[in-house]
Amino acid sequence: MNTPSASRIPFKPMLLASALALVLAACGGGSDAGGGIAFPPVGVAPPPAAQPPAAAPPAAEPDQFVSKATFTPNAGTTEGSSDASTAFALPDNFMIVADDEANVLRVYPRTSGAAVKEWSYELEGPKLGKELDLEAGTRIGDTLYLTGSNSNKKDGGDAPDRSHLFAVKVTGTGAATAFSYVGQFSSLEAQLVAWDATNAHGLGANHFGFTVSAGAGIVPERVDGFSVEGMTSAPGDSALWLGFRAPQTGASTRAKALIVPVQNYAALVGGTATQAAFGAPIELELGGRGIRSIDKGTDGNYLIVAGPAGAASADVDRNFALFSWNGNPGTAPVELSNDLDKLRKDTGGSFESTVEVPGPVTAGTEVQLLLDNGDTVWPGQSDASKDLPPADQKFDGFVVRLGAPWVDTAGPVLRSGSPKATDGSVGANAKVTLSFNEGVRLGAGSIVLHKADGSVVESFSAASPATRLQAAFNVITLTPSQPLAASTGYYVTVDANAITDAKGNAYAGIADATTLSFTTSAPPALAAGDILFMGANADKTDAFAFVLLKPMDTGTRIFFTDRDRTAADFDTITNESAFVWTADRALPAGTIVTIQPDVAKNTNPITNVGTVQGAGGGISASYETVYAFVGGTIAGLGDGAAGTISGVGTYLASITLGPVPDANAIPATLTAAGAAIIFPTQFDVLYNGPMLPASPTPTDIANFAASVKNTANWKFQSKAGWPLTNNSLF
Numbered sequence: 001m002n003t004p005s006a007s008r009i010p011f012k013p014m015l016l017a018s019a020l021a022l023v024l025a026a027c028g029g030g031s032d033a034g035g036g037i038a039f040p041p042v043g044v045a046p047p048p049a050a051q052p053p054a055a056a057p058p059a060a061e062p063d064q065f066v067s068k069a070t071f072t073p074n075a076g077t078t079e080g081s082s083d084a085s086t087a088f089a090l091p092d093n094f095m096i097v098a099d100d101e102a103n104v105l106r107v108y109p110r111t112s113g114a115a116v117k118e119w120s121y122e123l124e125g126p127k128l129g130k131e132l133d134l135e136a137g138t139r140i141g142d143t144l145y146l147t148g149s150n151s152n153k154k155d156g157g158d159a160p161d162r163s164h165l166f167a168v169k170v171t172g173t174g175a176a177t178a179f180s181y182v183g184q185f186s187s188l189e190a191q192l193v194a195w196d197a198t199n200a201h202g203l204g205a206n207h208f209g210f211t212v213s214a215g216a217g218i219v220p221e222r223v224d225g226f227s228v229e230g231m232t233s234a235p236g237d238s239a240l241w242l243g244f245r246a247p248q249t250g251a252s253t254r255a256k257a258l259i260v261p262v263q264n265y266a267a268l269v270g271g272t273a274t275q276a277a278f279g280a281p282i283e284l285e286l287g288g289r290g291i292r293s294i295d296k297g298t299d300g301n302y303l304i305v306a307g308p309a310g311a312a313s314a315d316v317d318r319n320f321a322l323f324s325w326n327g328n329p330g331t332a333p334v335e336l337s338n339d340l341d342k343l344r345k346d347t348g349g350s351f352e353s354t355v356e357v358p359g360p361v362t363a364g365t366e367v368q369l370l371l372d373n374g375d376t377v378w379p380g381q382s383d384a385s386k387d388l389p390p391a392d393q394k395f396d397g398f399v400v401r402l403g404a405p406w407v408d409t410a411g412p413v414l415r416s417g418s419p420k421a422t423d424g425s426v427g428a429n430a431k432v433t434l435s436f437n438e439g440v441r442l443g444a445g446s447i448v449l450h451k452a453d454g455s456v457v458e459s460f461s462a463a464s465p466a467t468r469l470q471a472a473f474n475v476i477t478l479t480p481s482q483p484l485a486a487s488t489g490y491y492v493t494v495d496a497n498a499i500t501d502a503k504g505n506a507y508a509g510i511a512d513a514t515t516l517s518f519t520t521s522a523p524p525a526l527a528a529g530d531i532l533f534m535g536a537n538a539d540k541t542d543a544f545a546f547v548l549l550k551p552m553d554t555g556t557r558i559f560f561t562d563r564d565r566t567a568a569d570f571d572t573i574t575n576e577s578a579f580v581w582t583a584d585r586a587l588p589a590g591t592i593v594t595i596q597p598d599v600a601k602n603t604n605p606i607t608n609v610g611t612v613q614g615a616g617g618g619i620s621a622s623y624e625t626v627y628a629f630v631g632g633t634i635a636g637l638g639d640g641a642a643g644t645i646s647g648v649g650t651y652l653a654s655i656t657l658g659p660v661p662d663a664n665a666i667p668a669t670l671t672a673a674g675a676a677i678i679f680p681t682q683f684d685v686l687y688n689g690p691m692l693p694a695s696p697t698p699t700d701i702a703n704f705a706a707s708v709k710n711t712a713n714w715k716f717q718s719k720a721g722w723p724l725t726n727n728s729l730f
Contacts, residue, residue, distance in 0.1 A: 064402075066366055067399045068399075081099055082374045098137060107174060126164065126166045132148040132164055144167065145165065146166055147165040149245075150189040151226055155219070156220075166181075185274075201281055208249060230243025234327070239262055240262040241262075243257070243258075252464065252469050253441055258284075258291075261278060262279075264277040282329040288473040290306065291306060298358070304324075305320065305354060307351065315435045320351050324402070336363075337406045349371035349374075354369055355370065366401050370395060373385050411507050416435045428484045432492055435474055442499065443462070443498050445461070445494070445498030447460045447494050450493065457490070486521065526550075527652070528653070534547050538624060539684050540720075541724055542619045542721065554584065557630065559581075560578070560628055561645060562597075565627065589696055590696055592729075594724065604616070614640075615641055651667045655676075657679055657682065677709065678711075688713060
């Protein structure tokens with residue numbers, strides 16, 4: 001949020017209690033009065049007769065701390081007031097504060113206490129019936145411009161009501177503050193996505209990945225999510241600058257913060273334009289953080305409150321930081337020395353609002369910062385603040401003096417790494433993560449995964465594809481291109497120049513075989529009949545389904561092939577399917593998995609549960625047996641590739657469409673277990689009997705298995721495969 005100096009009245013320091021030895025608190029400041037229409041006050045409460053003294057400063061850096069204040073809701077409100085999200089200064093030491101959980105604007109005394117005015121933009125003005133998730137705003141003259149986060153819900157669900165941009169004029173102050181609605185624009189998110197997808201910025205189609213980031217199922221609060229949390233005006237008020245918490249820009253390293261200018265903002269909210277005109281995007285180096293707030297000082301420079309795209313990490317020393325910036329896209333912001341995490345940890349929450357910058361953006365200027373305390377559990381309470389009754393909710397704020405530029409000459413410190421277990425509990429699909437005390441980048445060196453014997457399994461570097469190596473703020477994640485071997489020791493080394501911080505200071509690296517070492521688990525003990533096939537299509541869409549009759553751990557691997565089998569083993573042909581399915585999480589008994597093996601050349605088969613790697617192939621409508629087994633080896637196994645099969649351990653199940661060519665085709669162990677299901681004259685088959693309950697008992701599983709093995713409980717059709725829904729036959 002930003003309050004331009006053109007609409008400001010002089011900053012008025014106010015003497016606080018003598019217990020703090022004449023420490024000054026930041027006070028008033030605001031805009032000139034405009035010609036708005038006055039709405040009657042809602043839920044008015046008088047300001048407190050006397051303000052409490054400022055809290056004692058933290059032990060460190062007392063020169064930067066001025067005061068702490070707590071803000072409570074207005075009497076009788078039915079709306080929450082814990083999640084302060086953007087704020088604006090008013091004359092006579094008042095302020096307007098928005099909340100991202102309630103469609104209201106409130107007026108508070110800046111020195112602490114209860115709100116004295118509440119204006120509902122759900123009942124008045126734009127009349128937004130659903131939560132806007134208001135996160136960003138700025139003031140230009142007497143007009144406030146406000147927008148929602150434009151994000152999905154926390155679970156990734158679509159939330160179209162968060163994409164409104166609206167404007168309201170403000171007059172007066174305190175309980176007499178009046179709001180006069182101007183207008184709104186309701187397609188901000190959709191047009192931002194289209195702007196990126198169509199290369200309207202000239203950087204290449206989908207350069208920022210907005211289509212994926214804003215898509216269904218994507219959680220907003222991560223480096224590749226989508227959320228607007230800051231807004232200010234460009235120099236000369238020529239555009240609104242939207243500051244993104246996420247996505248952060250980059251491929252393998254999502255490192256820089258993004259600003260997108262909206263040039264015709266007045267026409268959009270005024271209704272004379274329906275298409276947003278976006279300016280050249282700006283990318284800023286904020287140490288791996290996104291923008292939580294951006295505000296303009298009286299000198300025309302900007303103050304940025306930066307924070308992680310996701311939740312704050314206990315591993316990080318400075319999750320939140322202040323930056324000064326001159327507004328020139330070619331100039332890097334300067335990190336300031338203020339320790340916001342020290343203040344934040346006093347009550348929890350996150351810094352998301354600056355009331356104003358009543359002076360130049362330079363050391364010594366006092367600014368008031370507000371916290372979103374929605375998730376704070378206050379003393380004496382058991383629920384988070386935003387879940388309390390409205391009367392019991394509150395949020396905190398701090399007045400601080402801007403510090404000098406932050407001097408950082410130390411390299412990143414490794415705080416934790418995983419997996420780090422030598423007890424044989426690590427799954428075959430484990431990823432390697434390195435968590436540091438600050439935002440990190442990829443340097444010139446390599447991160448290397450070794451087996452315990454010292455042999456190199458795989459090297460990772462800045463040149464690795466994003467699917468194998470990701471840096472997100474302080475965490476680097478390595479995804480091996482092949483599943484790890486069972487019952488095998490591994491360790492990780494890091495070159496001394498492989499990882500740096502944003503200022504180029506290098507991590508010291510790992511040169512030994514013990515700092516980050518682990519051992520994978522033994523292969524699962526599976527037997528014939530522990531899975532059963534439940535369906536198969538020889539006609540389009542080629543697919544088969546199987547059910548787990550016992551729980552499977554993360555990393556369980558089952559091989560599948562439709563190659564011809566001899567008495568000894570599979571023949572040596574390699575032009576038919578052979579691939580491995582891997583459980584990507586712990587799966588309960590009763591889980592049904594569908595695999596579509598007939599895919600484009602050089603690609604892996606498709607599955608609805610877990611992952612698949614190897615060579616696919618069509619299912620024949622003359623004779624086909626699909627086998628499932630564990631403990632084997634497929635030479636040359638890779639994405640879309642598989643060589644000869646050898647060393648089969650245990651056959652689990654098979655399904656045959658068409659007549660069996662000879663007695664050696666079906667392993668005797670499967671026949672004995674009843675796990676070889678055969679349809680001599682059918683080619684599109686699907687189990688149609690009773691299903692397992694949600695929490696099956698051993699008796700339920702035994703009865704269900706007997707039902708699946710009985711082909712009288714199946715249904716058939718000719719020359720048309722059974723339909724798939726969400727890639728599943730069931």
